[in-house]
Amino acid sequence: MKRTLFPLMLALPACVYIVPPNTDASSYPTHQPNVIIIPNQHDYPRLTHQGLIRTASGQCLDQSGSNYRGVIAYRCHGKANQRFKFVNSQIKVNGQCLDVGGEHQDDGTKVITYRCHGGENQQWFRDGQQIRSAMSGKCLDIGKQGNKLAIYQCDGSRGQQFFY
Numbered sequence: 251m252k253r254t255l256f257p258l259m260l261a262l263p264a265c266v267y268i269v270p271p272n273t274d275a276s277s278y279p280t281h282q283p284n285v286i287i288i289p290n291q292h293d294y295p296r297l298t299h300q301g302l303i304r305t306a307s308g309q310c311l312d313q314s315g316s317n318y319r320g321v322i323a324y325r326c327h328g329k330a331n332q333r334f335k336f337v338n339s340q341i342k343v344n345g346q347c348l349d350v351g352g353e354h355q356d357d358g359t360k361v362i363t364y365r366c367h368g369g370e371n372q373q374w375f376r377d378g379q380q381i382r383s384a385m386s387g388k389c390l391d392i393g394k395q396g397n398k399l400a401i402y403q404c405d406g407s408r409g410q411q412f413f414y
Contacts, residue, residue: 302332389404
């Protein structure tokens, strides 16, 4: 059986194997350091992934601990407020969901964490290195408003590139 290797991020020293359907993932070299197994999402739609979401500048998305309810870019430390979980089409942190504030679709609308309710403003999908809103198709962007996360028309800029 041929194994296909896909690099997750050029700067990460990791190997990522996409496991073909009906394949025993135990045959992949997970005993080696920095190997990540990502099963085919079509075959495992309810599978969750958890980890840090890094920006192109090397910081991590972070549920702000201040009075600001939004998500910011901050120095990576790996604590609970930086461990995001991808569950179906939602992105969760500390039991709350990433949420396009007020269901607005304008460029610059901030992205907050909010009680999960399953609304379209809490649904996301990955498109290469971009994370897009299912509601508007716009991209998460960390840079046009300093270190604050917002949605903007997708333009391929570094502020719209995220690594897992």
